[in-house]
């Protein structure tokens with residue numbers, strides 16, 4: 440269909456309040472721009488339509504699809520997403536990219552492999568530090584396979600009455616059975632963490648058993664994906680249920696550079712040295728970089744800039760660095776002494792860095808909320 444016809448259909452869907460047709464048309468528009476090689480426009484459309492990717496299957500009921508399972512509280516246990524992100528939007532180390540590509544090819548050719556008597560991996564565990572792209576990869580995988588992402592609402596699952604979690608898990612897995620979809624257990628450790636929050640060991644045992652049974656019975660039509668940044672909290676019985684574990688890590692300098700480029704690709708830039716940005720963002724995750732880019736864009740707009748220079752990026756990197764330090768301090772446990780020590784060490788590091796960049800004692804003091812005398816002591820040490 441040509442573009443103008445798609446636009447007409449888009450308007451008609453909006454007027455008729457036909458959400459389903461609206462979403463399908465947006466996806467067609469994106470694909471059309473992509474096939475014409477208009478990656479920039481396709482990217483802009485994708486970003487603009489991100490909110491559309493979340494919808495409830497119940498809204499599609501007229502098409503004969505089942506209603507989403509709910510907890511006793513009435514809250515849905517699942518949310519359905521139809522992601523639009525692709526491999527062009529994510530930067531992964533080559534080994535991880537290969538693992539995802541093999542998984543996609545094997546899943547697409549499952550029928551043939553089954554005829555040959557070969558079973559394919561269908562239960563994958565994603566492990567790695569926060570913000571390294573685990574949830575994002577689940578989106579990419581769903582979009583590349585053309586599957587829906589059945590996103591498990593852990594809040595509904597866990598906040599349900601004690602004794603109901605097992606029942607809810609069964610409802611979720613029953614719903615996913617036989618569907619060409621990805622059942623996604625994000626922040627999977629929350630289930631394992633219940634061990635700390637619950638005194639009743641018998642109940643936890645029942646939940647873990649129920650999870651193990653459900654994972655065992657999971658049909659191979661779709662994929663089961665679970666993500667965690669605390670793999671050490673998972674029960675060994677659960678670990679063994681997964682066919683493969685994909686490990687994520689903080690991005691390398693080269694990867695950071697590409698993540699910057701991807702996230703800033705639609706922005707009007709003036710001579711930005713992405714490698715320099717990558718050098719200055721050691722230990723940043725993909726999510727931290729995304730935050731820098733977002734902050735940079737917002738800052739440029741508030742300052743009425745028509746093009747964005749490297750300086751704006753650099754200043755936003757500092758802001759995010761400072762926020763990261765604050766977060767680290769807040770999470771450094773409740774031990775007051777340890778917190779204080781960590782805080783002064785981090786501030787010292789920060790003060791030295793800012794000094795190297797040529798800031799005065801007063802300017803540094805303002806940034807780290809300390810007097811110039813304290814800043815002087817930090818630098819002298």
Ligand SMILES: Nc1ncnc2c1ncn2[C@@H]1O[C@H](COP(=O)(O)OP(=O)(O)OP(=O)(O)O)[C@@H](O)[C@H]1O
Nearest residue numbers: 529530568569570571572573574575668725726729
């Ligand atoms: N490798 C990457 N390439 C490109 N963008 C990334 C990458 N990693 C993270 N991002 C950006 O950061 C955002 C957040 O990442 P995501 O939610 O996938 O992290 P996560 O590993 O699931 O973290 P958490 O463990 O905290 O849930 C993504 O939506 C994406 O915009």
Ligand SMILES: [Mg+2]
Nearest residue numbers: 573574625666
């Ligand atoms: Mg996540």
